[in-house]
Amino acid sequence: xxxxxxxxxxxxxxxxxxxxxxxxxxxxxxxxxxxxxxxxxxxxxxxxxxxxxxxxxxxxxxxxxxxxxxxxxxxxxxxxxxxxxxxxxxxxxxxxxxxxxxxxxxxxxxxxxxxxxxxxxxxxxxxxxxxxxxxxxxxxxxxxxxxxxxxxxxxxxxxxxxxxxxxxxxxxxxxxxxxxxxxxxxxxx
Ligand code: HEC
Numbered sequence: 001x002x003x004x005x006x007x008x009x010x011x012x013x014x015x016x017x018x019x020x021x022x023x024x025x026x027x028x029x030x031x032x033x034x035x036x037x038x039x040x041x042x043x044x045x046x047x048x049x050x051x052x053x054x055x056x057x058x059x060x061x062x063x064x065x066x067x068x069x070x071x072x073x074x075x076x077x078x079x080x081x082x083x084x085x086x087x088x089x090x091x092x093x094x095x096x097x098x099x100x101x102x103x104x105x106x107x108x109x110x111x112x113x114x115x116x117x118x119x120x121x122x123x124x125x126x127x128x129x130x131x132x133x134x135x136x137x138x139x140x141x142x143x144x145x146x147x148x149x150x151x152x153x154x155x156x157x158x159x160x161x162x163x164x165x166x167x168x169x170x171x172x173x174x175x176x177x178x179x180x181x182x183x184x185x186x187x188x189x
Contacts, residue, residue: 071170077156077163086149091174093188104179107172111164120183132160143184150177 023030032038043049049057066072075081093099109118117123120137127133135141142150154173157163168176181188 073155073165075152075156077158079158082149082152082156082158085152085155086146089148089151091147091151091177091188092171093174093178099175099178099188101175101179101182103172104175104177104182107168107176108179111168112176115161120180134161137180138184142180143186147174147177147181147188150180 021031043057045058047057048055052059075085091099108116112120113124114126115122115124115131115134116137117127120142122134122136124133145153151173153161154168154176155163155165164173178188
């Protein structure tokens with residue numbers, strides 16, 4: 001009997017000590033026993049920081065940094081730059097890797113046809129409502145443009161034509177170029 005009472009006292013005592021250690025208030029931290037790396041020595045990104053000259057933790061990216069997944073485009077919006085792009089940018093499509101002309105046609109219908117017309121003649125619906133009509137894509141001027149120049153025109157726009165880079169992704173721009181080549185009956189090289 002004595003033993004049981006003794007054990008009960010030890011048990012109650014242990015529970016009492018545990019309660020003191022763990023605490024009653026769930027919002028309050030209880031006693032920390034080996035906190036390991038709970039408290040990081042690192043500065044929070046928005047906090048001040050005495051180790052940098054500008055006193056901030058968060059630093060500006062180094063000049064020339066390119067965000068992951070972002071592909072820079074090194075040509076400005078001008079006729080000269082479109083010609084330079086024509087010399088330097090090449091379609092990923094060729095005989096070994098043929099374009100998806102169905103996709104090119106669809107993209108042309110969605111993004112170009114309103115102005116350039118279904119056949120590329122420059123008679124799209126908006127030209128009947130006062131928008132300056134573009135020259136026909138079937139004329140020598142557009143026929144003689146290099147693939148890269150047409151790609152550039154879609155990317156940056158051209159004189160009265162706005163840029164379509166935010167609507168048409170890069171691969172689809174080349175698909176459109178290939179499709180225009182079929183309208184023009186120009187070899188897509
Ligand atoms: C909002 C109307 C509009 C849309 C949409 C449009 N364009 Fe244009 N585009 C023009 C105009 C206007 C010009 C003539 C620009 C100038 O000379 O002032 C032009 C010029 C061009 C030229 C140069 C033609 C030449 O001989 O000078 C090409 C190539 C071209 N566009 C391709 C496209 C492609 C490809 C698309 C679809 C991704 C497209 N355009 C969408 C209005 C448009």
